[in-house]
Amino acid sequence: MSRTAPTAALNLAKEATRKTPQNDRIYEEMLAAILEQRLAPGTKLSEDTLGEIFDVSRTVVRTVLQRLAHERIVQIQPNRGAFVSEPSPEEAREVLQARRLIEEGVIRLAAKRRTEKDINDLRQMVSEEQQSLDSGNHQAWVRQSGDFHLKLAKIAGNQTLTAYIRELVSRTSLIIVQYQKGNLSSCSCDEHTEIIDAINGGNEELAAELMISHLNACEDQLSLQNESPESDLFAIFSKTSNS
């Protein structure tokens, strides 16, 4: 009975976000569409078209596009429009580097703060990942794999870092869409399980090493050897035009 403050504060927080549901709804739908590969990288996102689809004016669409642009999921070219981002190999390496750096720290925090329930939740998530992998549901696996890393950030208990990881995970999904070579190896779930075991045992150092190895393995599964599009053009034509 005493101390209703937390509940009140929570309700207040919910109240604060209860409105502008249109923005959020459209944002979620567009993000999902991009991450589930229904919108390929490079696709033009016409304001009029999107407005018609979601039955809102361009004003609302622009708000959503600007939000997605800030998260680097779409790129806005002034006076030309918004496009689904096509991360360059350099950008891909950068994102993975940032993830190694941040998630190494996050996993150490998570190892310190994890509860029994957290461990159970994580194991449950890996189990579902494995199911998607077994059934060949690539899209679901990419999303669930990202959710696993996001859950670790939430366990670490820092909202700022969680927001950054959410962003990086989204961008990674986009990168995987573009650069994944061949089929995905099934070892990923095992790596996730190893990480759970490490933080369950409170072994920060091991957990950190496993996380870095895991992200390195992810990067190794990508074909990032090629240069950026423009440079490619010059490289491709230099043989004939420069001779």
Added chain:
Amino acid sequence: MSRTAPTAALNLAKEATRKTPQNDRIYEEMLAAILEQRLAPGTKLSEDTLGEIFDVSRTVVRTVLQRLAHERIVQIQPNRGAFVSEPSPEEAREVLQARRLIEEGVIRLAAKRRTEKDINDLRQMVSEEQQSLDSGNHQAWVRQSGDFHLKLAKIAGNQTLTAYIRELVSRTSLIIVQYQKGNLSSCSCDEHTEIIDAINGGNEELAAELMISHLNACEDQLSLQNESPESDLFAIFSKTSNS
């Protein structure tokens, strides 16, 4: 003469950002106003008023406010308006924790990649910091101190991490405005100098330790013992109302 691609790509990049200067100009001005404490935390940012000040419509103002909101410099309350953020002590601790985590990694990268010019630039920046400190120019010092950390991120060479640090530095400035107790200690410049010496010597481990200590020292200079506003209210009145 051969390989004009990089230059072409650079020009293209400049072209891409040459427009929408209005957004950027107003964004920069508002950010400066907030970080220089001309707009205090909690200040209502009326769309009409700002539109009148900058001589643009609310459309443009809203775009800028949404951008600042995404960077957590302003808070948008639906149907109520935008306000300069008032970071809670919890949020302050979170930001400093995120900075320790990210900047430890960044300083290691910077130590690996720094050039002679970088070191000179950094020493020059610290020198200017010292001048502002000596002349009692608090505002300039806060900005320059942030620029130092931002420069380190640029040396590390990861644009994603640089963007995150820029955001965290801005938020830290806002936090300092709210929670700095007493005068600022002059040791900060010395700490920056020590960090430069460490990365100049290529001593990653030392540089990382110094950076963490430095950020801890920053946090220790803040008065973060109080709880968040809401909780405060309940704590304050619980003695009388609950008896």
Added chain:
DNA sequence: AAACCCCATATTGTCTACATATTTTATTTA
């Protein structure tokens, strides 16, 4: 006199219209 309700006012959320920039297409010329 105090508390409550309703309405007036002001501000934000959204839509539509117009201005400006880009892209496409059609026409002209070499």
Added chain:
DNA sequence: TAAATAAAATATGTAGACAATATGGGGTTT
């Protein structure tokens, strides 16, 4: 026929108008 140019069409950038929501004051009721 192909290239270049001009004009039309299309899309984005901005402004202003209307709708919805929150705030504050005045009046009524107990």
